[in-house]
Amino acid sequence: MSLGGGAVASPRSQAFRMAGLHGYAVEFSPYLPGRLACAASQYYGIAGCGTLVVLEQNDAGVHLLRSFDWNDGLFDVTWSENNEHLLITSSGDGALQIWDTAKPTGPLQVYKEHTQEVYSVDWSQTRGEQLVVSGSWDQTAKLWDPAVGQSLCTFKGHENVIYSTIWSPHIPGCFASASGDQTLRVWDVKTSGVKVVIPAHQAEILSCDWCKYDQNLLVTGAVDCSLKGWDLRNVRQPVFNLLGHTYAVRRVKFSPFHATLLASCSYDFTVRFWDFSKPDPLLETVEHHTEFTCVLDLSLHNPGQVTDMIKLHFT
Template identity: 45%
Template sequence: MPVFKVPFNGYSVKFSPFYESQLAVATAQNFGILGNGRLHVLQLSPSPANPGQPIIELSSFDTADGVYDCCWSESHDSLIVAAVADGSVKLYDLSLPPTANPIRSLQEHTREVHSVDYNVVRKDSFLSSSWDDTVKLWTVDRPSSVRTFKEHAYCVYSTAWNPRHADVFASASGDCTARIWDVREPASTMILPAHEFEILSCDWNKYDDCVIATASVDKSIKVWDVRSFRVPVAVLNGHGYAVRKVKFSPHRGSVIASCSYDMTVCLWDYMVEDALIGRYDHHTEFTVGVDMSVHVEGLLASTGWDELVYVWQHGMDPRAP
């Protein structure tokens, strides 16, 4: 299975929504504590020209601080948004030479930017969340944010747009809550006291716009129906340490991928009794980035502090040649 070595610690990996063979990887030097960052754009290469090199680097962009997350534009196949540790949100255009990048550096957050997410419905806006306890809404054509969402009492680690409603998103915070927002409303529309410890990630079900998953330092993933959120629909236990990222499958409504500080990637089906359907222990350090391809069912990618990016098919060994 394809593997790629990056010079810094991996933080996030995202498949392109346009090309099944492209993915972006966010990395940070010295475990993101101090030092530079780099955004990589990689290509899965089945071409005869590179038979011994299954992943090639198309381009990379250096930053003065670590890159904690990235997301692809849903409207321009060459545009990538990066969340940077200096509090900036940077936009890169792959169709332009490296010297012309970043095409924009948005400097409003006062602490590290931890996540970015592009609106999949309206396709013209994106969110950033930060350790300054806020979420900001941006559009590609504006040099300043459209709105700042201030309610969380601690770092906002993750935001996720609803896959069906253009104005609705969720946020996950170290204040142990997840919040549901509608950008047309003055305040959050729902507060989920989802865990008793910090919530590091959240994601919406791609087939049921009322179902959301949260992942926490408490080692669990919880699945919620926002129509009746007093008790979770499912609680997924199996990770040995904090769950860093959670991602719903774009192909199967009940399938979730997760990665953890226990160095594993897990696959779950929250609708069945034995929910854990796959565990991969190919990383040798904290596993902090995971994604599933929208183009190829069952194709997974992960990255971690071992400076490796893996791409593999569910059911296969990521380390297999």
């Protein structure tokens, strides 16, 4: 599958299986091509423990590099932007955990301030910042500096659970959040306040992402099965509306290599690839799962590598 702007080819997949776990999030390392981390939970995150799985992919296949267990389900994971060995996960007990993949021990630090499940965590990519944002079912987002043992700020305004918090790759101190209150919100950490509130769907919004080539463009994916694009300069109506999924859109990601390409995964068991600049935007539908598809990421190193093409089977 090419997401670099060329023709779409049939994907070649490699599989990794881990019994008893359900994958909730996956992210490629920004440092090492072929290395990725997955946050997983037992019993679909409803009960049981969680596991952080660190994988290595090469020509011989996908191999387990290291795994770490937590006493509650893990729902999201983000790599450090200043240390290739560090990861942060978020969990169902309201906590964030910092892990060192070079050390086969428990977490280096645990932050627990949220009062309900933490469904999203993201590490800022803008130069000069070392900030983390988390989003929780307690309807708040929190700002963290991993060097400080407590949150720096709490953002309130959402009227339902927060499913996704994503930093802008362009604007320092700016992040977006998607919520069950059917809104997409953009926040400024310098003012501790919301900049934009977009009533983006008439359904819960499960995922959002920033375009890597346009600081004003975001995409949302929702329970109404649609993906919508939003230009922050005019939010009265979406700039694109992508239809094709038959169940809720669980995660959506813009391509790191092409301004108009993106990928989505859904509870309809499919992964879909889109080019919203085309009259017929759906490029490919990949049907290789037999259960809800929640995990999706695009490699920052290889235009043709998508984590769902390295099939992660949690059975």
